[in-house]
Amino acid sequence: MENVIDDVVSNIADTESTQKGPEMMLxxxxxxxxxxxxxxxxxxxHxxxxxxxxxxQLKNEVLRNSMRGRKMDVGFSDYLVFLTMVxxxxxxxxxxxxxxxLSLTEKERKREEKLKAKQAKKKK
Known part of the structure; x- marks a missing residue:
């Protein structure tokens, strides 16, 4: 397969230098x-x-891989991960x-106790 990729790259380079065809790649x-x-x-x-x-073979592999990338396979584990994060x-x-x-209610309670203690001192 690596040989095929090298052929594709070298063929593209050859084509670019000899013809005006790969302008679509620019x-x-x-x-x-x-x-x-x-x-x-x-x-x-070409x-x-x-x-x-x-x-x-290369055309079939490219078409197969392009179709695999288009559909989203979402399984139970994906939902489970999402649900866990939520x-x-x-x-x-x-x-x-x-x-x-808790903090706010504690502050309010202390403030009320302080106020009651002050009022009790004033009555004495």
């Missing part, structure tokens, strides 16, 4: 642009250094919220 600024699937298949058909079997985040918020509530 954007407006002259930088490299990744070819889409149709452009890649066209380039694959390669001279590969046999027809190798071309068909539960952990919610637990952290609940914990800090509870601590804040």
């Amino acid at each position: 954007n407006e600024k002259g930088d490299f642009k990744m070819p889409n699937l149709e452009e890649f298949i066209k380039m694959l058909e 390669m001279d250094g590969m046999s027809d079997e190798e071309k068909d 539960i952990i985040m919610a637990s952290v918020f609940v914990f800090f919220g509870y601590k804040l509530y």
Whole structure:
């Protein structure tokens, strides 16, 4: 397979130097642009250094991999990981919220006790 990749790269380099065909791989600024699937298949058909079997094999592998990348396989484990992360985040918020509530109610209780103690001193 590595040999096929080397052939593809060398064929692209040869094609670029001899013809104007791979202009589709350059954007407006002259930088490299990744070819889409149709452009890649066209380039694959015009390669001279590969046999027809190798071309068909590479084309089938590219098509198979492109179809695999398009669909999202979401399984139970993915949902489980997502649910676990949501539960952990919610637990952290609940914990800090509870601590804040305790702190505020404790301050309020102490303030009321202080106020009652002051009023008791005034009555004496």
